[in-house]
Amino acid sequence: MTLVAGLRAAAYGVPFQPVGGVHGSDLAALNRWQKVKDPYGSGQEVYVIPAISPDVAVIHANEVDEYGNARVLGSPFWDHPLTRAAKRVLVTAERLVPSDVLAAQPELTLVPGFMVEAAAVVPRGAWPGSMHPLYEIDYPAVEAYLKDEPGALEAHLEAAPELKMNPPPPQPSP
Amino acid sequence: MDWTPFSHIVVNLARQIRPGEIAFSGVNSTPAMLACLLAKRAYDFHFTYLNVAGGVEPVPRKIPHSSSDPALVAGSPAIFGNEDFYDLCARGGLDLVFLGCAQVDGEGRTNVSVIGDWKNPKVRLPGGGGAAVMMPTARRVVTWRTEHSPRTLVEKLDFVTAAGNLQTVVTPIAVFQKRAGRLALECWNPQVALDEVACRTGFRFDASSAKPAAPISARERAALDSLDPQGEFAAGLRA
Numbered sequence: 001m002t003l004v005a006g007l008r009a010a011a012y013g014v015p016f017q018p019v020g021g022v023h024g025s026d027l028a029a030l031n032r033w034q035k036v037k038d039p040y041g042s043g044q045e046v047y048v049i050p051a052i053s054p055d056v057a058v059i060h061a062n063e064v065d066e067y068g069n070a071r072v073l074g075s076p077f078w079d080h081p082l083t084r085a086a087k088r089v090l091v092t093a094e095r096l097v098p099s100d101v102l103a104a105q106p107e108l109t110l111v112p113g114f115m116v117e118a119a120a121v122v123p124r125g126a127w128p129g130s131m132h133p134l135y136e137i138d139y140p141a142v143e144a145y146l147k148d149e150p151g152a153l154e155a156h157l158e159a160a161p162e163l164k165m166n167p168p169p170p171q172p173s174p
Numbered sequence: 175m176d177w178t179p180f181s182h183i184v185v186n187l188a189r190q191i192r193p194g195e196i197a198f199s200g201v202n203s204t205p206a207m208l209a210c211l212l213a214k215r216a217y218d219f220h221f222t223y224l225n226v227a228g229g230v231e232p233v234p235r236k237i238p239h240s241s242s243d244p245a246l247v248a249g250s251p252a253i254f255g256n257e258d259f260y261d262l263c264a265r266g267g268l269d270l271v272f273l274g275c276a277q278v279d280g281e282g283r284t285n286v287s288v289i290g291d292w293k294n295p296k297v298r299l300p301g302g303g304g305a306a307v308m309m310p311t312a313r314r315v316v317t318w319r320t321e322h323s324p325r326t327l328v329e330k331l332d333f334v335t336a337a338g339n340l341q342t343v344v345t346p347i348a349v350f351q352k353r354a355g356r357l358a359l360e361c362w363n364p365q366v367a368l369d370e371v372a373c374r375t376g377f378r379f380d381a382s383s384a385k386p387a388a389p390i391s392a393r394e395r396a397a398l399d400s401l402d403p404q405g406e407f408a409a410g411l412r413a
Contacts, residue, residue, distance in 0.1 A: 001260040001307040020264030021307035024283065024337030028306075030292065074244055075228030075255050132244045139239055 002027070004081055006052030011084035016048040023047075057086030060126045061110065062134070063101065064093035068116030071097075071108045074132025083111045091119040094134060124161040177390065179346030180408040182363050183318055185394050186344045186387065187272065188212045190316045193219035195269035198259060198312075199241055200226045201303055205318055205411065206272030207241035208401055215397035224268075228255040237401050260304060264311050271312035273305050273336070277328050278317055280377030282340035282352045284309070285331040292333060302335040310338030318344040320411055324376035347371055349387065350379065359384040 002019055009017035018036070022028055028035075028047060038044045059079050061070035070091045072079055083089050089111060102109050124131075128141035145156040187209035191197050197213075199206040203226075210223045211234070223231055225246045233249030247253060254262075262268055275284035276299050286305055290296030309315050315338070319326045322345035343350040343357060347366045350357040359379050362371050364386035372381070390398075402408055 001264075001304040004257060004260065019307060021310040021338070023310045024334065025302075025306035026334040027287070027302070075247055075253050077228075077256050081257065130244050132247070136245065137238070137240060137243055 002049050005049040007081040007085035009051035010053035018046045054086040056088045057082045058090045061093040063097045064119045065099040068113035068119045069102045070111050072110040088117050092122040092125045096121050180411040184208045186349050196222045197270040198224045199272045201242045203241040212397045216393040228253040230254045263308050268312045271315050275317045279331050283337040285333045286335045287333045305336035309336035315340045316342040328376040361387040
């Protein structure tokens, strides 16, 4: 939540964001987080988290149109503060749809296209994670990836379904 | 019916939920997720169950391995996501928060950050995931450990990730409640001797009012079996 506070500070255009809690945690000293006294006189002391502005945010969406308007279904997790805090926003999406699909229910659009620098259509791009409501977490793939042994990463990348669905173009012969 | 390490943790976590409360389970918190779902099935009172996937009173069609699986949104009439439940907690609206830990001390503070020195760690842990914000602001926090040992229930933490309103610690063999700022033994798993609880606990504690844990009820047993019909969760939690 301190991370979200930092993102919110950047999104709000202010240098820091007050956050509830943190009192008694060693994380405050470790991160040199400062406390401020309520200037309006309640007597409360509140930690303030410095702004965090990622250079690039990459989010995966259900649908994107040709202008970069992106729709996310299900729980948005940190997509909203992340896209508002970042200097640049890139979108990957399960599929490309005509703009009038998004315009029919604009409240489902998580990030408007004017904020999006580039988008790519990547079916099953959240794998081995889930993409509501299209597919669930691939637990066996996650467990295989977690193995601490040589070749685990290579095997994981090899299994990536988007590679199977969009095979790389054949290399030109020299 | 005898307790197992698994049933002792899940059922005693569920028993911490009170009528009318708003209760929350987070990431990497499968026992707490199961406890909330068990309470829904085994107890007659109403409480509101929120989870880190954004679920509000979910009715999952199947029980996921991960406590942050979007399956925990199924059946929810609303999505109450990360920003919402943290803000709710910060403004005092979460009655009961289940937060995991690697170590807990006798004052009920937790470490989820590092074993050893921060700059030269023996084990780098995943981090609090919001615990530093939630533990001081939730009305009541409950934690658990699947391993009850002097290295997990410690006199001194390697690092204080979170401090504040921790009230209860549940393990395969004991339930501690905070009284006057210290964890005291409330009950223990009668399949182990009381002495064993003391030997396996790194912090000093008051056991003067401790009792054997009340037996698992038929409804608690039935609810647990319905959540774990193949025994997969139980197999993953043999302490």
